[in-house]
Amino acid sequence: MEIKALDETVKGWLQISRKQILAAMQQPLTVATKSNRNDLVTNVDKANQAFLIQQIHAAFPEASIEGEEGQAAKADRLAGLVFFVDPIDGTMNFVKQQANFAVMIGVYQDGQPLYGAIMDVMRNEVISGGPDLSPNLNGEPLTPPLDRPFEASLVGISGPMAIKNRLHLGELGLASSGVRMSGSAGMEFKSIALGRLGGYVSWLQPWDVAAGLAIGQGFGLVVTRGDGQPLDLLEAGVVVAGMPQVHAAFIAGMNA
């Protein structure tokens, strides 16, 4: 897999996705709930997932696909080439804010990250990267984020987990420089790549984390389960992403 070629291909799809999403936003949305009243899906999520699946199948017929919105066959294994697709990450923001949502694609080979891309649709900004591709914003190289001590770092934490102090995350938030919440995993991983957050903890699905984990391989981001063990990219669960000092402090505090 030639990563630069993959990067160009994926960015081309994302630009088409973006135009289609912006056009669809001119029409009334069809909104439905999924697991709970704040877990939404719209006609635009579904249409964009269908578009991206079509592109992936055409360009990489051998690939498996893991997608958010239920049309894709569930990959029962990570063998071979796997694309994780989140057609609209932050659907609540998409519906209520018409901003602060992302399209994300993560590409893995035999369970190992190859490449990720996060498109901030309204700002027309794509961050991409991977173990063999330096993180970049619309092609411009990014300065690697600082590895600051936890108490000197801003952190992203899931709102419900912080408020309920799940796994001590409320206390940990208070011990940081401050908690920020965007409502979109993609926006949080973008903020980490830009050095604006030292880390992020939430309960995430594989397609919420696959792109950010892959991009983070290019700048030393540590991404694990809540207990510090490696992620299982076929299961939802607590994800801790952070620069080394922030990640270590989260894991220690969450398991104290």
Next chain:
Amino acid sequence: MEIKALDETVKGWLQISRKQILAAMQQPLTVATKSNRNDLVTNVDKANQAFLIQQIHAAFPEASIEGEEGQAAKADRLAGLVFFVDPIDGTMNFVKQQANFAVMIGVYQDGQPLYGAIMDVMRNEVISGGPDLSPNLNGEPLTPPLDRPFEASLVGISGPMAIKNRLHLGELGLASSGVRMSGSAGMEFKSIALGRLGGYVSWLQPWDVAAGLAIGQGFGLVVTRGDGQPLDLLEAGVVVAGMPQVHAAFIAGMNA
């Protein structure tokens, strides 16, 4: 006071402030703490406050000034023309993120709001407005925000107040569509004006709220103390800002 002329004058100052801040960001910052370890002030806050005070004194010699960074004489009354100045709102974001901070100016006559302006420095976006000036973003009129039910609204809540469940704000956050936290009162008022948040609660200083309150007069924003009583613009305290349904639900829930 001719509001359109005031708007042009203030926006002119804000553009100069912005250029000076961007230039200062190329140099190392001098950072000090104020009331606690997460309450910061930098040389840039101080320099921008000095600049804005100079402009206000020159253009409006009769005006009193309330500013964040201690150089201004404390206004002991609201009589006459009063400018509230926040030279950098969201100083923690300024220091850690180099983004998501604002310069804010609120203008009051005998305690009544006349005009407010919030500049999002890194995005070069100014929202201004007042009772006699429709809210606008860089001069483009804004669509009035929706007055949604609380449970269908995204809300901004101070991180520590939500995590500590002060005044039931943790529970209220969980009852909304979701909590968002930017770390800057100016960014929160901007999000309300853009319809991205239905309301915002935090402990604020007068210069944190003066601009947003004034702009909100142009689109039906309700801004009170935590007990629902009118704000005292000479004192710090809990501020509840919201579109009518969100504001009413916050006040009811916080005082239950």
